[in-house]
Amino acid sequence: MKMTISNLNLYYGEQQALAGVSLEIPRNRVMALIGPSGCGKSTFLRTLNRMNDLIDCVRIDGRIELDGANVYADDMDLVRLRKRVGMVFQRPNLFPMSIYENVIYGCRVHGLSDKKRLDEIVEKSLRRAALWEEVKDRLDDSAMGMSGGQQQRLCIARVLAVEPEVLLMDEPCSALDPISTMKIEELVQELKQEYTIVMVTHNMQQAARVSDYTAFFLNGKLIEHDVTDTIFTNPHDKKTEDYITGRFG
Numbered sequence: 001m002k003m004t005i006s007n008l009n010l011y012y013g014e015q016q017a018l019a020g021v022s023l024e025i026p027r028n029r030v031m032a033l034i035g036p037s038g039c040g041k042s043t044f045l046r047t048l049n050r051m052n053d054l055i056d057c058v059r060i061d062g063r064i065e066l067d068g069a070n071v072y073a074d075d076m077d078l079v080r081l082r083k084r085v086g087m088v089f090q091r092p093n094l095f096p097m098s099i100y101e102n103v104i105y106g107c108r109v110h111g112l113s114d115k116k117r118l119d120e121i122v123e124k125s126l127r128r129a130a131l132w133e134e135v136k137d138r139l140d141d142s143a144m145g146m147s148g149g150q151q152q153r154l155c156i157a158r159v160l161a162v163e164p165e166v167l168l169m170d171e172p173c174s175a176l177d178p179i180s181t182m183k184i185e186e187l188v189q190e191l192k193q194e195y196t197i198v199m200v201t202h203n204m205q206q207a208a209r210v211s212d213y214t215a216f217f218l219n220g221k222l223i224e225h226d227v228t229d230t231i232f233t234n235p236h237d238k239k240t241e242d243y244i245t246g247r248f249g
């Protein structure tokens with residue numbers, strides 16, 4: 001297992017957003033997180049690299065391990081944790097800089113400045129994000145001039161540039177057209193050879209297409225998780241069945 005979550009509870013002030021969540025995330029697989037709006041999917045995703053630490057009123061108990069080490073240990077180095085567990089958001093969040101500078105942003109933060117090494121990282125990351133051929137002749141152009149789908153792949157390249165182990169994706173296709181969505185889905189299939197991927201999606205077909213495992217959340221609880229085929233063809237819980245057949249949510 002790449003990550004192990006045990007009996008996780010999370011509160012925003014008085015309001016409990018996650019209750020008793022336990023889940024194992026297998027290495028080099030894609031896990032989809034599904035469930036109706038507000039059920040806690042994004043909150044759960046953010047606990048995996050401690051992004052919720054940035055929100056004042058959050059209180060967490062339970063345990064999360066990355067390769068057996070306690071993610072919430074007092075001496076956990078958060079910069080290193082977020083390098084190992086990278087995140088791609090719903091909307092592309094690029095900086096108003098060149099394509100090149102966007103890719104290596106994280107590497108510069110981590111103190112890398114050798115031009116030759118940075119050039120290599122830019123090419124490798126853009127290739128892995130299936131974007132190199134489209135942008136190799138305009139690396140110095142502003143990233144803001146790219147299409148939405150290209151921008152999202154550039155965000156993925158930026159995360160890959162710092163060599164993460166786990167990739168968290170929060171509805172990465174929600175702002176994209178069908179063709180860009182297909183490209184991201186193909187990319188996710190490629191990337192799972194090297195990375196562990198956890199992806200929130202509202203799109204059932206997408207979860208069925210790209211994930212190996214699916215976890216269904218409802219009202220802050222993990223209702224069930226299993227091999228994706230089983231969740232979609234033979235779920236154990238009536239609530240899962242109701243959700244995937246579109247009876248609510």
Ligand SMILES: Nc1ncnc2c1ncn2[C@@H]1O[C@H](COP(=O)(O)OP(=O)(O)OP(=O)(O)O)[C@@H](O)[C@H]1O
Nearest residue numbers: 012017035036037038039040041042043044055202
């Ligand atoms: N920063 C925050 N402060 C207070 N409450 C929050 C915060 N973020 C989320 N919540 C609450 O926690 C609950 C779970 O929200 P979360 O965004 O994790 O759900 P979700 O399943 O990802 O929803 P969606 O599919 O709409 O993105 C909701 O009731 C939400 O209002």
